[in-house]
Amino acid sequence: MIGLIVLGLLWGEISADSHSLRYVITGLTPITSFPEFLIVGYVDGIQFVKYDSDQKQLIPREQWMVESEGPEAWKRKLFLAREQELAFKDDIHNLKVKTNQTDGVHTHQMMTGCDLRDDKAVSGFNQYGWDGRDYISFDKDLMVWVTPVPWAESIKNSLDQGLVDKQRWKHYLEVECIEWLRKYLEYGQRELTIVAPIVSFIRLGDSNRLSCLVTGFYPQAIEVTLRRDGILIDETLSTGILPNHNRTYQIRKWVEFDPEDHAEYSCQVEHSGLEETLVVIYVPKSHFQVLATAGIVFGVLGIISLTVVAIVLHKKKASDGKMFSARSAGI
Structure with a gap:
């Protein structure tokens, strides 16, 4: 289910004149050999940073990130990642109680990001999913939280009371996220060079x-x-x-x-x-093209056949000459 959400977000067709910054944050109930918490960042669909609860480190996946970001910036981001990890653990516990699903394996995801078009238009989103289904998202234009499921109404009402937090989210999606996207595009311009299809x-x-x-x-x-x-x-x-x-x-x-x-x-x-x-x-092959192609093939095969025959005859003639010379010499 995780893969479906991420692929739907990252690999869907988007406008041909835009760039994107995406973060996918995933928390899980304990599973053997899989981290309980994971953050992955993408610029234009290319993964550039990762954090997970097993390594407890912010790992750059692109060399241009290491070269462009100073140590203080990485320390700050690592602090925020670990803070988010603790928050997600609390969220999973609360959501299990809220949905009356205290047993089994469950996933909690947050997906946030922004898009920058070449015409300077911007857009941003922030949404949450529980077990692969959206349960709440932020409408930055109306400054309200929206939920498609009844059990999340109390969560929506609580979040709607936080005017300061909503203003922070709006500022992040419309300003900060776009600024970071521009920086990452500048940092990675060598690696992110435009290539025509x-x-x-x-x-x-x-x-x-x-x-x-x-x-x-x-x-x-x-x-x-x-x-x-x-x-x-x-x-x-x-x-x-x-x-x-x-x-x-x-x-x-x-x-x-x-x-x-x-x-x-x-x-x-x-x-x-x-x-x-x-x-x-699309140009379909005509009957003439098919015959012409077949004629070329047979013509080539004919040339090859004649060449082989000529070589065989030449070798045979040379061989006969050697036999005749040998016999004449009495050998």
Whole structure:
């Protein structure tokens, strides 16, 4: 359940002209060989920092974090992480009582972060989940806490009374979070260099499915759409955004189609690494292309066959000459 929440948050398609800062904080009831508390920070989907209750240390996952942050800043962040760990233990105990679930394994998650668009627009969120389901979130515009479940109404009412805390959350989401995101983007600009996507749009074998693969791009924010005669196709399948081994990302989208359909199918991609929208049009192989390809293959095979025959004949001739010379010499 934890993985589903995190992947949904981090790898979903977001605007192609934005950057993001995310923190996922997870507390669990004791499980063998798994930390009871974990914090993971992400910039544009790349993990850059981690803290867990087993190591009790704030661990940078990117070298640019070590080089850019001074020791005092790390001490402060470590203090806050340990403070959050203690708070989460209390929260789990209280939530077990509140939900009447004192037995079994339970998870408590907090997900908070912000987005910065190239047009300077900003957004932020702060939400909590219990056993994989949202139970309360903060609406920074209305300055109220919102809950979709009846059992959290008392929690909402209590939090709504804390005017100072709500003002702090609003300031963090709209100001502090964005400032940190800008700093991290500046710190890691070498590692976080924009890379344009590579796009291929093909038919999958002899199936009635077209596949658009977009890969090798950074940052992860991207928009990929499939169209028929320029009109958006709503019924498509998608892998969602997935990480590659080299810190870039990929996404694949499919659509069912009629091979006899003469409409123009295209895959359109918008990404910060592209100066303009990239449009890749599907070009089906014609009968002539298939015959031409087959002719080329057979032609190459014919050349290879003739070459082999020539070599064999040459060797045979040379061999016969050696035999004749040997016999003439009486050997």
